Amino acid sequence: MSDENKEIRNDIKAPKSTADSSYAAKAVMSEKDLKKTAAAQTVMQILVKFLVYAFLIIMAIIVLFPFYWMINSSLKTLSEYREVVPTFWPRKIMFSNYLEAYNAANLGRLFFNTVIVGVVSTLLSLVITVLSAFAFARLEFKGKNLLFAGLLATMMIPGELFTITNYTTVTNLGWRNTYTVLIVPFLVSVFYIYLLRQNFLQIPNELYLAAKVDGTSDIKYLWRVMIPLSLPTLISITILKMMGAWNSYIWPRLVANDEAHRLITNGLRNAFKDTTGDVNYPVQMAAVALVSFPLFLVFVFLRKYIMKGVSRSGIKG
Amino acid sequence: MVDSKQQWKAWLYLSPAIVLLLVFTVWPIINTVRMAFLDNYSGLQAAGGETFSFGIENFTRVVKARRFIDCLRNTMLLCVLTVPISTMLALLIAVTLNSIKPLQKTLQTIFFLPYVTNSIAIGMVFAAMFNIVGSFYGTDRQLVTTAGIINNVINFFSTTFTGKEAMVNWINIGSAYRENIIVMTVYIVWNALPFKILILLGGLQSINKQYYDAARVDGTSRTRVFWRITVPLLSPMLAYVIITGFIGGFKEYTSIVGIFGENMGPANDRDRLNTMVGYIYDALENNNQGRASAAALILFGIILVVTLLNLYVSKKRVHY
The missing domain is CATH 1.10.3720.10 (MetI-like)
Incomplete structure (x- = not known):
């Protein structure tokens, strides 16, 4: 397998000596394509990683939210709890609750x-x-x-x-x-x-x-x-x-x-x-x-x- | 080699377990079947010396009762909704969690946290999140103090994107059946996730890495790797999670008590969300042991059939 590989590499790297110019152009293109696909793959990988983390962190927030809300609500005064738009941290902490x-x-x-x-x-x-x-x-x-x-x-x-x-x-x-x-x-x-x-x-x-x-x-x-x-x-x-x-x-x-x-x-x-x-x-x-x-x-x-x-x-x- | 000393010693050690099992497990099995087949059996009347004739009236009465049918429908609906949703979500979380390195342990811990909670207590938190605080709700004198955090979040997105205000009556007086079921589904899925993630992640981590290396050498796409390697090799755990999910789902009761209280429904419609288990306990508390036993046997039968069905399907699909 390695011998075959070498031959192909040689074809790509030194095409002029073995073939006509059109073949050479094709070979150069494919080298570019290779780099392009490699770059595209890295971008894809980073994107996938990002999406994976985003998904997991959003799910983790959803899982934790009820606990946060329990503690947040338990420390509010009744009048603060009854405000139309809920506050995300109690203004006055009521341990007396x-x-x-x-x-x-x-x-x-x-x-x-x-x-x-x-x-x-x-x-x-x-x-x-x-x-x-x-x-x-x-x-x-x-x-x-x-x-x-x-x-x-x-x-x-x-x-x-x-x-x-x-x-x-x-x-x-x-x-x-x-x-x-x-x-x-x-x-x-x-x-x-x-x-x-x-x-x-x-x-x-x-x-x-x-x-x-x-x-x-x-x-x-x-x-x-x-x-x-x-x-x-x-x-x-x-x-x-x-x-x-x-x-x-x-x-x-x-x-x-x-x-x-x-x-x-x-x-x-x-x-x-x-x-x-x-x-x-x-x-x-x-x-x-x-x-x-x-x-x-x-x-x-x-x-x-x-x-x-x-x-x-x-x-x- | 069975010597007589070991014989009596073994029975001595087993005696506490056997005595308790005879009283609280074996006798109940026999007695429940007996009561189920004695027409209109009632513990109170039996104590008064009344006798009951053998028959299947308990079963026919239970099956014909409107209340029972409602309970059965609620239970089935919640099962059919929550088991697939929680299984797929847990699978997605487990697979993604397995693919990352940093933060993996932390996230795993967070996802397991809901398991170690009291389903009544956290149900009360969910109720608080969905509840509209106010008075005279649903009347002309309606006075909303605060619509609750969930409604505020919905309202925020609704006004940002459509410019319209939105408020959903999830669990209060006058709320619709569909909204009630959505709330229950959200809560039950939230509750069911940790166990499923734990099992599926454990399964994923035990899959031999060589399969993935081989696939990478062949240049197999991500989706193909997922469907052709991950899912088949994970199928025993998936089957396990789905079967236990259905068994748990058919015994749903406390999560509804957690959100709706012992009313088992919004204040204007008691028992709207009652389940099979709830029906059994109601019959028991009304001293209607015959009907409670019949319902319990029906529940057992349903669980047995669903489990066997699952096993039959997984026999064809599961790769061990």
Whole structure:
């Protein structure tokens, strides 16, 4: 190929010696054309790059705009918010909106409830998940594969189908308006068991057998070897579970919508029932911002784990 | 090698999970099917000792109910609008994001941000952006205080280019169904983008660079590279994103509560935007467990059919 190339190059560079003048003119033209197309290509490339960046930055602005608008609105006075043409930065910054929102929505109580439910359900859920995943990954028992397949099959069924009966069940158990009702029904997640089992399977079995020979108990082995080795997965599960408590709306509203047990999301919706019409938006947006800030903090510090967990699960909370 | 010690140990470790699953997952499946086939089953009347005859009246009643048909139409419409729009937009963003070097990480972080939000809370922000603040809206004494940021932006462009003032009633009293659906579509797409971008970008980054090098040697055009290399090699992720998008779309509920509140529609037309899930919960709260169960089974059936359809199509189109 290189020889052929050389010949062609020679043709272009030294045409006079080999051919008549018309051929030479053609060859010079093609050299010019080559430069032209090369230049056109560079221009095209720069143009494409420019368009790509322009598109991405516009999309990023659209994605960020609601957050900006939330903070902007939450810091305005009511009269400034009600101006015909909205201002893009508050003239007078009203931090007092946040205090008002905190009191109006009884946010302290809501935060407290949500943290209690989130922490307790995460801890219990982790224990159950670790034990089950360990049994599926390391122990041999009759019907193991059948049971595991059965568990996976339940993942296909939409949650609404369970809720109808669970509503009756928790009512009969007298669990309505307690913390228990918010924690217990969702402790077992088949998906988390599946995720952790896959992780456990990657740990060589020889380690377990060696530990057995040394007389180490299962629990000690789990605690010392399995859990440290699968810590990233456990952290992902913890974050998703906590976010689940923070964002759950339907079930808490259905079974625990009293003052004492309301969670953050249904509490927020309950405190600000009006969405349209003449609403005191600065205070409402301040409440929304207060509810969103903890999530942003989690996002800033633990983004890696969330992204890893999410890309494998495809579920929100 | 199955020794008996491992046997009882395994069941011991599994026992908490199994007990909870039996009560809150297995029993509900059985019971929901049972209630769905007992005519007009109601939990309250059942507690009072009433018995119900076996039949399919719950299903026929649900399917004939005007409210249910409306819910089904809303859900389907939102699915059909939001899944293609968000998938194509996410694909475009992922492909362009993958082609740049500077700013890539920053932009990727920004695009993932909406994922970590509370859909009710941010729904309230969207409502604020679309809302017209004022009193007596739609009457003669109409008094608009501020038309909201979206209307102001539209008005700005409208007056600059056409010289006419424009104000759209998106979600207030008297707003039209079409405008309501546009607002919901914008919000749901905004909400659905981060997950799709994350998955598609992950897929793009795992494509072997050699394919692109080979195409460049052959002088293949950009569009051809996109349709002949990127899309086929990305098709498993695309299929995944579309299937989960439809499943999520059929269970749409909280994003509507976020924007319209528990009214599920503008103030003069309650439940206008109610969805399948909303119908199930309404029936449940009215102690109409039979109908709620029937609706839930119908929802499950629809999701199953759509998923199988997607899998069937992707079997022909997806290259693994």
